[in-house]
Amino acid sequence: MSTLLPPAERIWWKQPVDRVEGVWIVIALVWCLIMFFMMPYWHVFGEQNYSGEAYRVKPEWYVGKVEEMVGKYTVRYETDREIPVVKPPAGSDVYLLARLWSWYPVLELEKGQTYRLHISSADWQHGLSLQPININAQVLPGYDMVLTVTPTIAGQYALVCNEYCGIMHHTMLGRLYVVESGTSGSN
Ligand code: CUA
Numbered sequence: 001m002s003t004l005l006p007p008a009e010r011i012w013w014k015q016p017v018d019r020v021e022g023v024w025i026v027i028a029l030v031w032c033l034i035m036f037f038m039m040p041y042w043h044v045f046g047e048q049n050y051s052g053e054a055y056r057v058k059p060e061w062y063v064g065k066v067e068e069m070v071g072k073y074t075v076r077y078e079t080d081r082e083i084p085v086v087k088p089p090a091g092s093d094v095y096l097l098a099r100l101w102s103w104y105p106v107l108e109l110e111k112g113q114t115y116r117l118h119i120s121s122a123d124w125q126h127g128l129s130l131q132p133i134n135i136n137a138q139v140l141p142g143y144d145m146v147l148t149v150t151p152t153i154a155g156q157y158a159l160v161c162n163e164y165c166g167i168m169h170h171t172m173l174g175r176l177y178v179v180e181s182g183t184s185g186s187n
Pocket of ligand 1: 125161
């Protein structure tokens with residue numbers, strides 16, 4: 001039999017739903033609804049999802065903000081690539097830039113202080129993974145995403161790009177320090 005021929009039974013779709021089929025439809029529907037309502041529930045009570053703010057910006061404008069902060073608050077340079085380590089004032093706006101293929105600059109934040117952490121990309125889509133505390137965020141050019149953060153554990157953190165962004169994606173690593181108030185970290 002070919003699909004070019006009409007079906008033998010014209011109204012082939014109008015069959016009573018089998019009991020087993022009905023049960024599966026109900027199970028699937030209930031599960032859909034559970035999954036649906038878990039989204040807002042987990043956002044509010046899950047303590048994992050942050051309520052982000054995001055703004056449309058021009059990538060060049062964002063890069064300018066980063067450079068302005070780097071110019072004002074660089075405290076030292078690290079590695080043989082002379083990456084600036086920036087310690088912005090407690091409570092201020094802090095800018096982190098993703099670009100092919102690095103995180104810029106190295107930020108040094110004080111424990112117990114609250115910052116507005118801006119994250120954006122100069123060129124391409126990247127993914128920010130903050131290790132070892134498992135924060136994940138999409139980083140997009142043209143969007144300034146702002147997270148209000150209060151680091152609670154001093155130490156050295158690694159920034160890892162977890163969105164494939166080209167041939168050197170695997171080398172896109174960065175660093176972030178959280179230091180006790182009034183001190184300065186070093187590598
Ligand atoms: Cu940036 Cu992968």
